[in-house]
Amino acid sequence: MRSTVVPQLLEVHGTDPRPEGPGRRILLRDPDEVGAILHSNRFQRTDFVRQLSGDGLLATDGDLWRERRRIVQKSFPVRDVEAHLDSIRLALPGFVERLGEAADEDRPVCLLDEMMRVVSRVVYRAVFGVELGRDEDRVSIFQPMMEAVGDVHWSLVAPGGTVDAGSLVRLKRTRDAADVEITRMVERRRAVDIGIDDALGRLIRARDEGLVDDVAIHDEVRSLVLASTETSVNSLIWAFLLIDDRPEILARIERDLDAGGGDEIIDKVIWETLRLYPPVWANERQAIEPVDEAGRSWEKGDRAVISAYRLHRDPRQWEDPDAFRIERFEGLAERRWQPPHRFAYMPFGAGPHLCIGRNLALIEMRWIMREVHSRFRIDFDDPDSIEPILGIVMRPSAPVMVRITRRDRKH
């Protein structure tokens, strides 16, 4: 993988884009400033995210957000980290079979597609209470919408960027297509109850009690799909790519897995991957009124840019910040690990909007990596050609073609 950071990122993070005039965008450079803004009730999410994805949890604030979070929160128990393990375990045999078939036929596979398929199955069951078949990949129906959201997002974030009418038309079209799938999903969930406490089931019950309407269900499902799939899928791809460059880490993972362990080192790899390639690479909050906060004066409408990417690579906080060093996470398994500063490491955000699905994501990624490294080796066709590009999440620039071989160890 190319170790240099894409020029786009340098542009966004190296300057304070559009620093002057109404609605200034100001890049926060200090973790203390980030903490102050994320916890301030004078700052809210920007309207623009809401326009992109609708009034779902990802985009709302205030009373509407509180009410929606209250409805779905219980299906993501904070303390029960393994709450979604059954959904993860059920998706794995089909995933392993597919990779095994590709290995036996010596057929190249697109790693992104395979990750999307397995993550789809986990998310559809765990979050929407719908069981998919082995080869079903319903999430790719949402892919064009995710790309359209990413394009518009990037156009607005890029220095000097504007959104052209074509991108907005594409966004509308792809959202309409996604809504057809959401209607199907709700019908499927209503028809078959698989007996788990999923977010869609909770939303449907709230709808039946008159607490929310159909539009709210669509907004939430759209928001949950956006939040839960590309984030985990791309993190997994970055993790496999980073390990590809470090055979000694791969050897340790395989040795630990073969000895019946493996979770500790795999978790360190995941956390270090999320540091170097945080899928949600930047985020914004907007001042709702003139206010003094985080050491400066803000006008109404000014936007604070919070860059996880930048915070995670800040040399004042992290030694040799661009290096992939899993030793940074010593003590993770014993819950002793602490970031150098409370807001220096925040792949899942911080403050009231802290990611609701972080346990699901972390356990899901751990189990997928366990399966892959227990059974297979991955050879990337052209790892050096892959670099991060910025959409709504940070994703690889190329389709990520790989060859799979079986490891000697039999399971």
Ligand code: HEM
């Ligand atoms: C590696 C995987 C993931 C990463 C890196 C990630 C990252 C984030 C971040 C940075 C935020 C904060 C956004 C903000 O401050 O405005 C967030 C919020 C959120 N995430 Fe995740 N996420 C991941 C997986 C998931 C999964 C699996 C779900 C499952 C449903 C999920 C659902 C959500 C929701 C609903 C919110 C909004 C929470 C709120 O505002 O109350 N995420 N996520």
